[in-house]
Structure formats: C-alpha cells, structure tokens
Amino acid sequence: MTERHFSVVICVYTEDRWEDILAAVSSVRTQSLPALETLLVVDHNERLLDRLAKEFEEYAASGEVRVLANAGPRGLSAGRNTAISVARGEFVAFLDDDAVAERDWLRHFAEGYDDPRVMAVGGRTMPAWASGRRPAWFPEEFDWIVGCTYRGLPPGRVEVRNVLGGNASFRTSAFDAAGGFATGIGRDGDKRPLGCEETELCIRLSKALPDAVLLIDDRSVIHHRVPAARERFGYFRTRAYAEGLSKALVARSVGSGKGLESERRYTTRVLPAGVVRGVRDAVLGRAGGAGRAGAIVTGVAVATGGYLLGTVRALRGGVTFAVAPIERVPATEPDQEGEAA
Secondary structure, three states: OOOOOEEEEEEEOOHHHHHHHHHHHHHHHOOOOOOOEEEEEEOOOHHHHHHHHHHOHHHHOOOOEEEEEOOOOOOHHHHHHHHHHHOOOOEEEEEOOOEEEOOOHHHHHHHHOOOOOEEEEEEEEEEEEOOOOOOOOOOHHHHHHHOOOOEOEOOOEEEOOOOOOOEEEEEHHHHHHHOOOOEOOOOEOOOEOOOOHHHHHHHHHHHHOOOOEEEEEEEEEEEEEEOHHHHOHHHHHHHHHHHHHHHHHHHHHHOHHHHOHHHHHHHHHHHHHHHHHHHHHHHOOOOOHHHHHHHHHHHHHHHHHHHHHHHHHHHHOOOOOEOOOOOOOOOOOHHHHOOOO
C-alpha cells in the first residue's frame, strides 16, 4: 500500500457535544495511518466556531486541525460540501461528531483503494448505548435508526450500493465527477432527523462513473454514542418516519429502481426474519422478543407512511433539494489556512 493522504471531516453544530467533539478529534489524531488534516466544520454557530478555533489554535499553523464555518445553507450536507471544497487530501473521510474511530480506521479505508476503480469505502459503526446496553425491545435490524450498522448488511469487505455517511471515505475525485452532497435531504442538527444524503450521492456517483466500485470494510470501526433520548420508542418512530420521507426524495432524484433496490431485499428478507426471531424469543420466554417483533412491524409501517407522504409532496413540488458542483478552493500553505473561516 502506497502512502495515502486523508482529509478527515467532522461536522459539528452544538456545544452540547463538546466532549464528544474533542474525543472524535483525538481518535483521528491517534490513527495508525496519520490523517493529513482534520477539518471541523461548524454549522452556523458562531460561539462554537470561536471556541473550537481557540481550542485548536496550536494546531492551526501546521494545518493539522482546521476549523471552518459552513459556507452553505444550514445542514449536514452543506457542511460536508464546505470541507470537500478545501480538502487537501487525495481521499476524504467522514466521522460523526459523537463517534470515536478505532486506531486502524483510516488504514483499513486506505487498503480498499488498492483497486483504482474503488471510489468509496465505508466501515462498521457500533452503538455505544447511554444506558450501557441495548434496550431489550430495540431490534438490530433497525440500528440505522441510531446511525449504526444494522443486521442484514453483509460482513467482511464487500461491494455495496452505498456507504453510510457517518463512517465513510471517498476519493476526492468522486466529487469532481458527481458533485457534492444534495442539500435539502440530510440532517439539520436535531431539528430534522432526515437522512439518505449519502445514499443519493452514491447512486449519483455510480451513474456518473459506471465502472465505480463502492465498498464496506467492517474492519474500519467507529463507536457511535447513542444518547438516552434515542433509546426511546418515540424517537424510533420519528426517525423511521423521517427515513421514509428521505427515501421519497432519493427516489425522486435517482429513480425508484436504484433508489429502493437495497430496501426491497431488506424489507422482504431481513425484516421478516427479524420478526420470526422476535416471536420465537417471545415463545421461549426471552426478554424483549415480542417488543422487537412489534418494533419491526411498527418501523416498517411508519417508514412506509413517510415514504408515501414524501412521494405526494415531491409530486406536488412541495419539497426541493439541490445538487451543486464542488468548487475546489486552491490549496495554500498550512500556516495560511489554519485560521477559522
């Protein structure tokens, strides 16, 4: 493996996650394959921007940690696009602001790019439950609800339709070919728990580069904190509904064929098997079996409802999103670009 240079992007938006942000940056700085730079993009929060700029002032001159302001509209997609436009690495990796990466996270990503056709490599995201363990009713098939790898994804290093955005990497050239993340689809802090922006991008990338290969390597592991509020059934329902809305936007952007290709297998094979396991556990007197089976049925129902409503809104023109080309900012010397934007 030749030396590969990664720009690691961490998008942040609230001081409530201050300790999480510091832990995320620390996990990047201790990688066995050192990152070229860590880009902290602050989503329209001047106080947090100033606080982070002061916190990492000593790293600004070298460019090791750069603090930037989101140059686009509020939301995760625009924040990521801001970082991509100034990234100096040949590869861009994304890490959630409430997650920590294991030491070989970037090294395993890098190994995936030995094949020049590979344009993206994702990893495995493990939940770190605030209560210390998984709620008995919470099915592993729905771990995507809390931003984690879910039961049903194949193990090992495998080719996939899309990577999951909180633990993923791309060749920088992928964004030159396909454009950036679509604004209007993804998250806006805690106010809009939507998703699927990385799904839409990956499908668009595969259309722009038909020979492109996208991988998941489950050795590239991060641990994602799940706060107590997201362990509750109310959040489960809300997030599943929002996913349905998001899938409708993806289908509108790339067509329902590719937009729902993986979801069809998931809903016809993975979820029914999960219900059967839950019912079996309930019959055998194992804790949470009935709850897991019920949660799967509920999750499917509310996600379907969200998808139908999102489709109607899209047909009426009530929902908009935009994909813009990434305008690369010319690289300058590290001591000039280390200041907060």
